Amino acid sequence: MPGLVQHACFGCRKVCNKPYSEQSGTEYPCPNCAQLLHVMGTAFRAPKRSDESQWRKVEELSRAGIWFVLNGGRKPQVLQEVAQFLEARAKAKQSRGERILARIGKPARAVTPKDQCRLHELQIGGNRKFALAGRELKPWMTVMFRDGDEWCAGTFRITDNGGNLVEPHLQIWGGKILIIGAQTVLRWPES
Numbered sequence: 599m600p601g602l603v604q605h606a607c608f609g610c611r612k613v614c615n616k617p618y619s620e621q622s623g624t625e626y627p628c629p630n631c632a633q634l635l636h637v638m639g640t641a642f643r644a645p646k647r648s649d650e651s652q653w654r655k656v657e658e659l660s661r662a663g664i665w666f667v668l669n670g671g672r673k674p675q676v677l678q679e680v681a682q683f684l685e686a687r688a689k690a691k692q693s694r695g696e697r698i699l700a701r702i703g704k705p706a707r708a709v710t711p712k713d714q715c716r717l718h719e720l721q722i723g724g725n726r727k728f729a730l731a732g733r734e735l736k737p738w739m740t741v742m743f744r745d746g747d748e749w750c751a752g753t754f755r756i757t758d759n760g761g762n763l764v765e766p767h768l769q770i771w772g773g774k775i776l777i778i779g780a781q782t783v784l785r786w787p788e789s
């Protein structure tokens with residue numbers, strides 16, 4: 599049973615609970631205007647319909663890839679804080695990326711702070727979900743991982759070949775397994 603997750607239409611300032619699962623994905627039209635709804639997360643609380651400023655705030659956060667989940671950290675209280683919040687977030691990512699680059703030496707290709715990141719775990723409807731750079735990373739998707747000064751491809755899995763839940767890992771060359779730890783740097787293949 600997929601868990602219900604709040605979805606929002608920013609045009610209509612409406613929310614609805616929709617099942618969200620790896621199978622169903624996120625493609626729901628707004629029942630009012632038929633534009634695609636945005637996944638907000640289980641802990642999202644919709645502002646009053648008349649509160650334009652609060653709706654613009656949550657829209658900007660959502661478009662920056664932020665989900666509203668339990669224990670998801672402090673969020674801006676008002677629209678005026680959003681720019682600073684996103685800037686601080688980008689800066690934190692950048693300095694982490696720069697530290698990594700300093701440690702491993704010159705990369706084979708230019709790596710922007712945006713395209714290297716850590717796996718984030720989300721709790722949605724009691725299920726474990728994973729996200730990379732604001733996009734859901736689903737089992738069997740191909741993802742690139744940093745190996746020394748190279749990027750290599752792996753297949754994301756959270757079950758072993760017997761179907762048992764295990765730590766998030768990558769299946770890599772030669773049938774090897776790479777457990778994704780706090781230090782594992784990943785990126786999407788196309789970035």
Ligand SMILES: [Zn+2]
Nearest residue numbers: 607610628631
């Ligand atoms: Zn709508």
